Amino acid sequence: MNVIEALHARVSVRAFLDQPIPAATLQTIFASAQQAPSNCNTQPWQTYVVSGAKREELKQRLLALVTSGAEPNPDFDWKVYYEAEHKVRQYGAANALYSAIGIERQDRQARQQAMIRNWEFFDAPHVVFFTMEKYLNIMGAVDTGIYAQSLALLLTEHGLGCCMQGALGQYPDPIRELLDIPPSRGVLFGMSIGYPDPDAIVNRARTEREELGNAVTFVD
Numbered sequence: 108m109n110v111i112e113a114l115h116a117r118v119s120v121r122a123f124l125d126q127p128i129p130a131a132t133l134q135t136i137f138a139s140a141q142q143a144p145s146n147c148n149t150q151p152w153q154t155y156v157v158s159g160a161k162r163e164e165l166k167q168r169l170l171a172l173v174t175s176g177a178e179p180n181p182d183f184d185w186k187v188y189y190e191a192e193h194k195v196r197q198y199g200a201a202n203a204l205y206s207a208i209g210i211e212r213q214d215r216q217a218r219q220q221a222m223i224r225n226w227e228f229f230d231a232p233h234v235v236f237f238t239m240e241k242y243l244n245i246m247g248a249v250d251t252g253i254y255a256q257s258l259a260l261l262l263t264e265h266g267l268g269c270c271m272q273g274a275l276g277q278y279p280d281p282i283r284e285l286l287d288i289p290p291s292r293g294v295l296f297g298m299s300i301g302y303p304d305p306d307a308i309v310n311r312a313r314t315e316r317e318e319l320g321n322a323v324t325f326v327d
């Protein structure tokens with residue numbers, strides 16, 4: 108699989124087989140992702156790959172917190188109210204997802220249930236948390252995003268799937284506690300990873316991309 112093929116094959120996967128990724132494969136993928144570039148080569152990402160009993164415990168703690176009605180308290184300023192074309196694309200992505208799984212736009216309860224799946228890690232056998240020192244701010248976030256996409260392409264090349272999840276940065280306290288993350292560091296976002304379930308309808312959701320001319324200006 109070449110880079111173009113991997114870019115097109117990667118889509119957000121939200122249903123996984125009950126099959127862990129071999130430890131050696133995880134090692135290979137995460138070792139290659141270390142090649143991601145970063146500002147001044149600072150490599151700010153401090154990544155946790157959580158599996159097995161710890162993953163289950165974390166899931167239970169996150170679910171308890173989220174369903175208690177607690178307010179999100181992210182370590183970083185995630186809150187953004189999309190406007191204009193961004194809002195249109197946001198709705199487009201939500202529509203692609205909810206129509207794939209047959210949820211009506213007005214069915215708030217069903218949408219809420221679908222949202223909760225984030226903290227169940229979509230039943231993926233492994234969940235990744237991207238953390239970094241809080242003071243690094245926007246540059247650290249840029250670097251970590253580039254790293255995460257490198258990881259996503261590597262996973263795709265290995266026949267694996269992932270879903271990047273801002274939702275996993277919304278309630279950092281149980282994550283910090285269970286993974287013993289120092290207070291100076293924040294949880295930026297997460298990613299569920301595993302073998303995609305080929306029969307799951309949720310994995311048929313497809314999003315669109317803007318025309319090149321509306322996104323890129325070639326100047327000479």
Ligand SMILES: Cc1cc2nc3c(=O)[nH]c(=O)nc-3n(C[C@H](O)[C@H](O)[C@H](O)COP(=O)(O)O)c2cc1C
Nearest residue numbers: 117118119200225270271272273274275296313314
């Ligand atoms: C930083 C980031 C955060 C995201 N957070 C979530 C999330 O919390 N839950 C979710 O289901 N998808 C999440 N997504 C997936 C996006 O909705 C998805 O990438 C987008 O709609 C494009 O679809 P595609 O990944 O299938 O190409 C996130 C993606 C990124 C890059």
